[in-house]
Amino acid sequence: MKAYQIKIELIESDPLIWRRVIIPADVTFRRLHDTIQFAMGWHDYHLYEFEFAEEKFRITNNEEAYEDYKFYSKKYKKNNPTKEEDSYGIIGRIIENKIIKPQCAKIDKYIETYKNFDYIYDFGDYWRHKIELENIIEDYKFGYPVLLEGEGACPPEDVGGIVGYQVFLEAWNNPEHEEHESIKKWGESQHYREFNINFVNDLLKTCLKFKKNES
Template identity: 25%
Template structure:
């Protein structure tokens, strides 16, 4: 029997919070969990990112070319080695630098372990060939990644919601435009869980072999 976690991923610095509730294998590695978070929140995966634990550990996509940075590779760390008790948290930070490096947008996610022994229901069937990953709840529309951080997002949300402001046309073209047919109907509370789960299913099917296979904890020396 596989071991699953129920996590709540939240952009807790925003009000109201944008959040997702997801089910993942406890053995998922941090690089894979990053991919899942990018999908469920709605990011475009253009930001760099790192993880910070309550004990002061840091994990990233790569280790900076300096000694003694205290940063470890995320693809070698399974989630259950960091979060293993209900109520534990860690941070997932996405950072987007401007072209001239004069500004960086930071999006802090809090990862909360809500259930450390999640049991799949009769409707949540396992597939021996694929890991079970599912979004079960959520709230709020994902901000545009390059909107200017939290302050920029609040301004964007107000302009897009009210529509009558003179900046609406520029906002519409820059963050959606003709590639987003429904952008002119902006609902900050909108979340399409069905689309998210379809994308998760495709991700699990087509990206299994990027670093490690999804393995059971008893089969792991380091991570999946």
């Protein structure tokens, strides 16, 4: 089975939070999203998007954005909206970038063509990840992703982005901090934990075993 070795980096994290994963090539972006979620330690609470620099398309699970694109691109298939119809340019921005659902696009063509692209999770906290193709494997023996290595705990959901995570860590790591106890209680409620490669690989094997009709 063909597969890709990819590196996932949480941009602007310091120290860098990263994972190195092998994923079967014949899967969709939905399955890649699932793999990133498990590998990093996110809980899949929010919208997400794959971005390819300077390209006129987005791969996202944002159903509202997809329906807007579908409606306006059909309505203005032959002619662009007039200034009266689109005085603020909103419709123009909607239809200029094709929206693709993640379950409708296989990763192989894109990952081999672009080799580097971004994955954004949670449009509020705006966690931007760099996805880099490191190697193509032709004889991969497993029907599920495997986490090879990584470093750094995943931030808690809804912590407030990179800046919020830094504030969180200041209180979490300092027993003398005035908010240490409340932050510890909240962090534990968010399942904040140290990176554990064996735990992650058990999840990947159990939850993401590759099936042709679930790629």
